[in-house]
Amino acid sequence: MRTIAFACALLSLLIQAGAALAGGLAYPGYDHLRQYISELGATGANTGPAVSLAFMASGALLTGFWLMCAGLFPKSPPLLVGFGLNALNGLGLFFGGVFRCDFQCSMASPSKAAMLHELLGGLGYLAGIIGVFVIGLAMRSRPAGRGLFNVALGCGVLAAVAFGLLDPAIEFDGAAQRVVELSLAVWTVAVALCVRRPAGAVG
Template sequence: MQGGDVILSRLAFAALVAGLGILAIAVVWAGSVYPGYDHARQFMSELGASGAVTGAEVSRWGFVPNGLLITVFSVLAAWILRRSALAVTACLLLAGNGIGMTGAGIYPCDFECSRSDPSAAALLHDLFGGLGYLNAIVGVGLAALWARQSEAPWLAPLGVGVLIVSLVGFYGVVAEVALMGLFQRAMEAALAVFMLALGWALVKGLRAARP
């Protein structure tokens, strides 16, 4: 069983790295070919919006595979840490973030993510995206709480820092501040750092203690 968990931890980390890499490549590429796009002032979703020059590519080959791979990582992490209910709950919430990204890719926002007379797809996009972020924020908080008594206590302060950045970033997204794109990317980067740290800890042998 332990040997199986070692293999699963490596598969989980590979899925995570692939998912994050796909999203980064899609956003950087699309931003470079989208006329006048500003990463600091515009949402990533605008790159995958209906009618955008990069819409289909970013949504289908960026958001959806990223979400699926994040979900795979999180579910595998939950299984590896199955001896702790708190750790499993945290990982399943992180999986909710992956599901949210997948749904946001399947249901793109309207052109330029306009809020004027939104389509059904745009409403679903906001629902999936918002719930995904909330799941991730709570998941990181619970993971940090669990990590305090784990074999990788350094994940706890990292999780607290990521939680703070994510809360500020989420506020910037919801309030649509002038630099909302920067707020969103800060949140995405912070969440990615924590998941990479968790994934690496699993590869190095992090397991939940027996109850």
């Protein structure tokens, strides 16, 4: 189970990063600093179908990883809540591929799919960030959890600040989204490495 969980986390992050990098190269004039990743999967984009499929695959794997963590880590209400919140972040990514935003993620006259994309994606980010803090605090008092608490604090604060900058009125909102994604990715890797330890060493 530990090997499967670790593989799910790693594969999810690789798929997501690959989709963003390859999609950006295939999308004419795409600017990673000024455009959201979702624009690569938008309706009408030449990269839309492939990137949306990558979002769904990555989100499903990420959700599975966090749900498996709930069974691999010590059983406690805070940890279960935290892993559940992080799983919601995975679901937000999954449904971000199911419900694609309109071309260039314009919200001028949004379709129902675009509104769901914004709602579920935003809630997924928010749940994931809160989940980082919940798990970090739950692990702080455990002998093997101090390091994970420090990672949670750093990644959580950085992601929270960047999340507040996800505003189309801000020129570099694309860069802010990358900071959120990178922070959550580092957090996922940290937890995945804990999962690789022998049973009993994660708490």
